[in-house]
Amino acid sequence: MDIRPDQNSIITQRLQEMQKEWSILSALNRSFSCVLDKKSFGQALQQSFKEELGFHECVVLQIDEQHKESEVFYSTFQVQSTQNQSLKSYLQQCITSPEAVLFDLKDFKETKTFFFEAKNKEMRSVIGFCLPSVEEAINIIFLFYKNFVSLADINERILTQISTQLSITIRNISLTEKFKNLEIQNGNSQIEMETEVSQKQEHGFQGIIGESEIMKDIFEKISQVAPSESNVLIHGETGTGKELIAQAIHQLSNFSQKKMIRINCAAIPANLIESELFGHEKGSFTGATEQRKGKFEEAHNSTIFLDEIGELPLELQGRLLRVLQEKEIERIGGNKRIKVNARVITATNRNLEKEVLKGNFRSDLFYRLNVFPIELPALRERKEDIPLLAEYFLKKLHIKTGKKITGFSQKVMHQLIENSWLGNIRELENIIERSILTAKDNIIKEIDLPKVITVQNDHQDFQIKPLQEIEREYILKAVSRCNGRISGKNGAAILLGLPSTTLISKMQKLGIKKEHYFKGND
Template structure:
């Protein structure tokens, strides 16, 4: 019994240690995912990262084509050039951290090893980070005292390595953008078109806790080939998130294929998705590849997946299961390897419950759900986004605007932004065109519906009519949203299921939700 008890105790200790490791990995990944420049990077490295690894100094080396350079170093006198890159290549080729005893090394050494020896370092631990879009980096951490491989938290290092690579890549892109913008007039339009996607986190602007969590989710799922579904209201940036996942995936060299399931007539969407043979139907004058064929060894983004007709959902499911398509009018099965990212502003679980979306397709797509917050749920990002749009829209409007008055910033933060980021961008553009100075001092927000009933408006009606009208007005005010913090159910103080049941009994259908808006 004593032996069994000892084994159980040992197993519990190991499980607790593994849980602790996962918490550390999650915490560091979350912190690095929000980093946008070297100052923020240095702060995290000197705080959380150093606390976990207990090193004395750190250097990160990047591959710049024909030679290696210092990306980051805690040594005060470190040069940009590194000299010999033999140790860099050795670390890249190894799947495990390599330990170098600096006391034993001699001959032609890279500058970071020379500087480390001068600073009294004894041991260097080198670890090759995963490549992101051909960006190769090696992390070196230095210790003054002797350590062995048992002292290195290898699982933690491996667990955060992908996010570390992504963060380094994002910072380098940001630095290139700043250098290119040194001549803003000559190259501004080209810069915005080419590098807009590189600002923020892969083109997504935000520093709020909610967005930091989204960035962490993107970093977690991007390297895999798992299907992703992105939920969010219209205008919350679902396509930007899909593009970020694609850019950070192994398919990044190929173009992401997009299709909006709501924008194509039902009788044409099957041909768009799966292709057709010449003569397969009236108007099919030539053979055409479908979007899934075009997305072979890449990513296909199915926007507004909730609008896909029920009869086509079964065929889409077969494609996802069998990884092959058959063009309309053809009899040849074509192998396709496409990573699927879907997006919707609908509650698909409710759609499944209502029989409007296949449950088997839902579970096939819903492997890694990402839920984007509405703009009103991350108010601290509104000033940041507004400033970003001032720069982005400069070329389009021809108006050089330096910022917003405190009054306008306060109003923007308080506004509900039912159209989310898209509405904010349009509002900033309009305000730039109407601004009378280099500061936007006024912003014409749309007037919200008010309850101003006069005696003349009053008329006798049944309680049922009054209840129907009142619920309909509230639902319209919430832009048809029933669930969630800003949904009609919350505003009415009812459980969502109760409100839906009432609406059905009162004859309120979806077509009424936006009536007279």
């Protein structure tokens, strides 16, 4: 079959769109498949689901098919009543329609319902959708918007294709709650312990776990800067949760209804990152077979998160500075200036002030980015949060590992608290996952912590080495220990608590090649 170039381009674009949509659906399904309680259900709705559908408030109703009675399963509103004729007519329209239904709140007058509260909170539009029936319950989800929207403004395919998973998750939560109620009535102390853990987890801030004073200060800074459009620079060691902080700032901002755009400056080759950030025109370079928007265009009227900004090539720093100053971009190969209004959040584990002195980072760009700095503590600086984090990961990893572990022995908890955690929270999660898999009882009694090489305090033998050399030696030892494997379950990236892309980038910068670590194995 002869396919003309323009047809080929259309087919390629459609395949790319399908792949992107499949990736979104896969992530949403994973997010909801791990949910076993209403709190986690609400977090999943307010984070990943909200990013894709852009709503401001949400209500999920359950209707008993036998008795035709409705009750609120989850709501972001305070008013919970579902008993009035207008609301019942809305429910009936959703139940009888195979597609999503759009409602306008301007004419809704009946009080004491969440629809009326939504109207008072300046919501304008409602999209109602009846989820597939599971067993004897009918579930309806209502998405509320401050502005007037049409069904064409939302990705209805995402809503339709995730609907079955939503129904299954709601059914699982209901069954879990019934089981817990029965167990509590029978005096089961284990359920009481889990309830206590759940109550402790309610202190999380926008999905960030921590109750230490240093983290409370971080939460206060997030609350202060989020409503503004000021640039934020997040600094912290690898694995301290910089992306979570960026996401929290975005969720509390005026851009929360739109998806935050993420890009890792270390994970993209230097020759491709310009196109990734600013886009390109068709034919602008070899392989540019179609026009492509860059991340800044995608982030228009939203937030762009530039992770590992210290890795951005020097020649691109000037162009990024112009974007920040002029609020407009030019695609590669184009001469048209495109206005972009994007709030910029950056993160780095490097000391950018030192990089400026070395000539590796532009001082004018640094001052543009460093309007509101947030310094994240290493895990060893917030040890009082380790028990809370450990319990959180036990619960989070239950579905993934297929094992129900209820806690840690006192010995193991002491080891967790005293460990140095060079890979921070990411390393803690990986170690706990490994310990769950190897545990022989319902509590973790043994834990295999990485061996940390210490230098004796002997000034005669001690030699001070450059930090890059120490980092190079440490990475070489880790890779050699993993028999040259970088990524995967038994790879050095997990051992070091790093994403494999970041580790590969570091190895390239430090000049580490295959012959170095294979030689070290001999």
